[in-house]
Amino acid sequence: MQLTDNPRNRFFLILFTAVFSSLLPLKAQDPQGCFLIDFHPKTAVIPPYEDHKQMDFYPTVTITVDHSDTIAKVSKYIYGNNANPYMTQMVTEPDLLSNVSKLSPNIIRYPGGNLSSVFFWNSLNNQPPSDAPAKIADADGNLVDAGYWYGRNSDSWTLSLDNYYTMLSQTNSTGIITVNYGYARYGTGPKPAIAAAHYAADWVRYDNGRTKFWEIGNESGGPWQAGFRINMAANQDGQPEIISGALYGEHFKIFVDSMKKAAAETGHIIYIGAQLLQNDASSSSNLPDRTWNQGFFNSAGNKADFFIVHSYYTPYNENSTPAVILNSGQTETINMMEFLKSNTAAYNVDMKPLALTEWNIFAIGSKQACSYINGIHAALVLGELIMQQYGQASRWDLANGYSNGDDQGIFNNRDEPGVPNWNPRPAFFYMYYFQKFFGDHMLNSSVTGDPDIICYASSFKSGEIGLVVINKGTKNEMVRINLQDFGYGERYYMYSLTGGTDNGDFSQKVYVNDHQPDNITGGPINNIDELKAWSDVISQPVTFYSPEYSVQYVLIDHGSHIIDDISKNEVIKPKIYPNPAKDIITITSASDIDKVEIISPNGEIVKTVTSPSADNTIKTNLSLPSGIYLTRVYSKGHISVEKLIVIK
Numbered sequence: 001m002q003l004t005d006n007p008r009n010r011f012f013l014i015l016f017t018a019v020f021s022s023l024l025p026l027k028a029q030d031p032q033g034c035f036l037i038d039f040h041p042k043t044a045v046i047p048p049y050e051d052h053k054q055m056d057f058y059p060t061v062t063i064t065v066d067h068s069d070t071i072a073k074v075s076k077y078i079y080g081n082n083a084n085p086y087m088t089q090m091v092t093e094p095d096l097l098s099n100v101s102k103l104s105p106n107i108i109r110y111p112g113g114n115l116s117s118v119f120f121w122n123s124l125n126n127q128p129p130s131d132a133p134a135k136i137a138d139a140d141g142n143l144v145d146a147g148y149w150y151g152r153n154s155d156s157w158t159l160s161l162d163n164y165y166t167m168l169s170q171t172n173s174t175g176i177i178t179v180n181y182g183y184a185r186y187g188t189g190p191k192p193a194i195a196a197a198h199y200a201a202d203w204v205r206y207d208n209g210r211t212k213f214w215e216i217g218n219e220s221g222g223p224w225q226a227g228f229r230i231n232m233a234a235n236q237d238g239q240p241e242i243i244s245g246a247l248y249g250e251h252f253k254i255f256v257d258s259m260k261k262a263a264a265e266t267g268h269i270i271y272i273g274a275q276l277l278q279n280d281a282s283s284s285s286n287l288p289d290r291t292w293n294q295g296f297f298n299s300a301g302n303k304a305d306f307f308i309v310h311s312y313y314t315p316y317n318e319n320s321t322p323a324v325i326l327n328s329g330q331t332e333t334i335n336m337m338e339f340l341k342s343n344t345a346a347y348n349v350d351m352k353p354l355a356l357t358e359w360n361i362f363a364i365g366s367k368q369a370c371s372y373i374n375g376i377h378a379a380l381v382l383g384e385l386i387m388q389q390y391g392q393a394s395r396w397d398l399a400n401g402y403s404n405g406d407d408q409g410i411f412n413n414r415d416e417p418g419v420p421n422w423n424p425r426p427a428f429f430y431m432y433y434f435q436k437f438f439g440d441h442m443l444n445s446s447v448t449g450d451p452d453i454i455c456y457a458s459s460f461k462s463g464e465i466g467l468v469v470i471n472k473g474t475k476n477e478m479v480r481i482n483l484q485d486f487g488y489g490e491r492y493y494m495y496s497l498t499g500g501t502d503n504g505d506f507s508q509k510v511y512v513n514d515h516q517p518d519n520i521t522g523g524p525i526n527n528i529d530e531l532k533a534w535s536d537v538i539s540q541p542v543t544f545y546s547p548e549y550s551v552q553y554v555l556i557d558h559g560s561h562i563i564d565d566i567s568k569n570e571v572i573k574p575k576i577y578p579n580p581a582k583d584i585i586t587i588t589s590a591s592d593i594d595k596v597e598i599i600s601p602n603g604e605i606v607k608t609v610t611s612p613s614a615d616n617t618i619k620t621n622l623s624l625p626s627g628i629y630l631t632r633v634y635s636k637g638h639i640s641v642e643k644l645i646v647i648k
Contacts, residue, residue: 065455078385084159120199133188216256306354324363355393430551494544
């Protein structure tokens with residue numbers, strides 16, 4: 001007998017279904033929602049290591065991490081990237097696939113960017129649907145060649161849909177697909193929105209459960225997008241010439257109904273996102289509809305499963321400085337989340353999981369995009385995305401075009417002079433080590449001593465703590481880690497990433513634990529999985545050197561060892577005067593001084609003194625240029641560091 005054969009059982013089944021359904025909206029309000037449906041705790045992988053003695057220096061910065069205070073789960077979809085249809089068939093490029101696999105983005109978006117609005121997923125080359133016109137309107141209303149792209153194009157220079165699916169399988173990734181919303185606008189049939197929605201639904205049927213996450217359109221409110229403006233003479237359903245958020249909302253509902261019906265037919269569940277503005281559109285003169293979000297919410301209500309925003313963080317096409325780039329990583333990520341929260345509250349809709357499906361920097365002119373500074377920016381963005389509980393993010397993009405160093409691709413697209421095809425840019429290494437040493441839950445942490453030192457802390461199911469420590473300033477610091485409610489294990493492990501001296505402020509190189517790049521740009525990619533971490537036995541609070549513009553990735557073993565309070569482990573700080581100094585300095589200590597070293601900003605020892613005077617005092621002449629130095633004082637087995645400013 002089936003459960004529903006008995007009237008009593010049937011009553012309770014209906015009651016249970018009603019109660020369960022009433023709880024679903026509450027579940028949907030989870031900050032990361034659908035992007036945590038396949039959340040899995042992480043087990044830390046202990047890297048190969050070499051002994052690297054811990055620095056017993058007096059700390060200039062203290063980071064305190066509370067192991068018992070969890071902020072958020074970490075969505076594995078934060079580490080995503082974008083593919084595009086002009087980066088080859090990918091499956092024919094073993095070096096590219098190998099590098100993507102090492103990067104492990106977990107989710108890769110396609111067909112990505114503006115081409116989504118002119119992409120026909122099941123069409124052969126130059127064979128669009130019959131109701132797709134040869135010419136469409138541009139932002140000014142001029143009729144121009146449509147420039148369609150085709151999912152069944154087998155040419156070597158493009159990426160077909162089927163090879164996209166194959167690439168996902170070969171790199172152990174899942175997909176997020178952007179369907180062609182522009183077709184709902186410029187289509188010439190009697191009901192173009194319905195035709196475009198049915199066309200997207202056919203893609204869902206073909207996909208047959210391989211893809212959980214779908215986007216309706218790409219930046220459709222922008223004048224640069226196909227479908228922003230339409231040829232009124234060719235339109236048959238009375239659409240306005242220029243798009244609005246309200247119209248997009250009406251069409252969005254049509255797409256969702258068609259696509260989810262198709263998914264149900266194949267026995268699968270999909271999640272569909274809506275594109276929104278990430279900030280106050282009134283500040284963007286190139287966006288005519290300055291009420292896009294309001295119009296969408298009024299039309300579509302709570303129809304979206306998640307919200308989509310894009311950000312290129314820095315001012316458009318400006319020659320931004322390192323400070324502008326690095327400061328944007330946190331502020332813009334926070335501002336976008338806060339704006340959407342306030343926006344949804346103002347228009348009485350539920351806040352949904354937020355997906356940043358395109359991000360990078362707009363800075364140009366000094367090869368910023370290909371520099372290690374952009375790598376540090378990537379680490380800042382990843383950390384803040386997790387902190388602010390974004391559900392998903394896809395960096396733009398895997399490969400693009402060199403453009404004399406303004407290339408946003410994380411791999412070169414076979415066009416960078418003097419390096420191998422698909423050579424990883426510095427950002428690759430910052431993202432690679434971030435995921436390697438960051439756990440499944442973010443922990444609360446605080447920093448004292450220098451506001452330019454940023455820490456993102458995490459825990460692993462296997463017990464370890466993983467830290468990402470970012471020095472986004474121009475001062476070299478000594479960082480000490482204070483872990484609360486945590487039992488230490490035997491060792492800690494660290495990878496320290498720094499830039500080179502080429503190309504001014506924007507080195508095109510990254511050094512990993514002082515290992516040089518394998519090529520004239522990028523980093524030590526060959527055998528990266530075997531690159532040894534610096535490691536030492538833990539007998540005191542972990543302390544390490546954090547030079548200017550650097551990132552340290554730290555993994556700390558879990559065990560039963562308790563480290564005494566920091567204050568009990570610190571030596572008495574030596575005194576250096578005068579400071580700032582011009583010609584002569586005096587150094588005094590509470591115990592015998594064995595040696596003093598003065599270190600330049602680039603890490604070179606420029607002066608050593610080994611003959612103390614009476615009363616544990618050293619006096620020495622300075623013959624040094626103006627600048628900020630470190631003095632390293634060796635005293636009874638302890639090493640302490642203090643800044644020294646020289647002014648001539």
